[in-house]
Amino acid sequence: MKYRFGKCEFEAESKYLTLQMRESNDIINDTDALRKRLADDGFLLIRDFHDADEVLDARRDMLAMMAHEGKLDPAAPMMDGVVHPDPKELATSSVRGREHLKTDSLKRVVYGPRTMGFFDRLLGGESMSYNFQWLRTAGPGAASGIHADVVYMGRGSHKLVTCWTPFGHITxxxxxxxxxxxxHQWEQVIQTYGRSDVDRDRTQGLFSNDPAELVDRFGGRWVTTTFEPGDAVIVSIFNLHGSLTNMSNKYRISCDTRYQPAGEPIDDRWAGAMPRTHDAFWAPETKLETVESSRARWGV
Ligand SMILES: O=C(O)CCC(=O)C(=O)O
Ligand SMILES: [Fe+2]
Structure with a gap:
């Protein structure tokens, strides 16, 4: 079968896409090996990173609210997360307007001792997390564009890592x-796009609208897999990533959260108990530069 990714369609196990994302459970207790793999590959997939029951508790709480809002198909079991056959809004992977779904059960997963303890160890000292959760309930047709997180949160420590947590079984x-x-090792990209900032430069935050282009020009490959409750992917701040397009009739529920050494500078947009978030990027009046114009300006 072909998987949709932006304007492209890829067969799995092709030049462009593999569903065999490498697991790092074999080195889970070897902190140096984990750091080396994150530095080499740009990501770590860890199965059973979270307590699967806690993840499913949060899923249940979020889906109960979504059911109450009329977002789910009433004919399907709630925990399947099937989208209402007559959806009232456009599907999106955007994190905006999701505040009411950020339950205590969700926060227990992403800020609990099991998660924070892992980041203390990985980052080599006390870690801290931003008090904002990039929660996504991505319906049919939704996808995230190609970006590195540094352009959204690069004003503080560059030891910052992302943790992507699926809230359910995600094929x-x-x-x-x-x-x-x-x-994350493409110097030309890091030195140009990687130094940009969506709020200062009023860019789209994306490096490309064409997933095939990256593979053809820079030689990477797109990597994903089937995720289970409890899994997590840790992603380096310079790694390019996005999401495949949701081709199913179910919500893809996931949350990304950020961790960094507690003593290092914190990006001012995300600092404190009530982060002010993006100043310009999320303002409706802001005109964002097209990806093509940014790329021409960066000369890459
Ligand atoms: O889940 C998505 O659609 C995008 C995730 C992402 O960009 C991230 O985890 O940093
Ligand atoms: Fe991201």
Missing amino acids: PDMGPLVVCERS
Whole structure:
């Protein structure tokens, strides 16, 4: 079968896409090996990273609210997360307007001792997390564009890492996270796009609208897999990633959260108990530069 990714369609196990994302459970207790793999590959897939029951508790709480809002198909079991056959809004992977779904059960997963303890160890000292959760309930047709997180949150420590947590069983046709292997090492991209900032430069935040282009020009490959409750992917701040397009009739529910050493500078947009978030990027009046214009300006 072909998987949709932006304007492209790829067969799995092709030059462009693999569903065999490498697991790092074999080195889970070897902190140096984990750091080396994150530096080499740009990501770490860890199965059973979270307590699967806690993840499913949060899924249940979020879906109960979505059912109450009329977002789910009443004829399907709630926990399947099937989208209402007559959806009232456009499907999106955007994190905006999701505040009411950020339950205590969700926060227990992403800020609990199991998660924070892992990041203390990985980052080599006390870690802290931003008090904002990039929660996504991505319906049919929704997808995230190709970006590196540094352009949205690069004003503080560059030891910052992302943790992508699926809240449920997510198959590749449901539009999961897809990372471009070793793209965090593409110097030309890091020195140009990687120094940009969506709020200062009023860019789209995306590096490309064409997933095939990256593979053809820079030599990476898009990597994803089937995710289970409890899994997590840790992603380097310079790694290019996005999501496949959700081709199913179910919500793809996931949340990305950020962790960094507690003593290092914090991006001012995301600092404190009530982060002010993006100043310009999310303002409706802001005109954002097209990806093509940004690329021409960066000369890459
Ligand atoms: O889940 C998505 O659609 C995008 C995730 C992402 O960009 C991230 O985890 O940083
Ligand atoms: Fe991201």
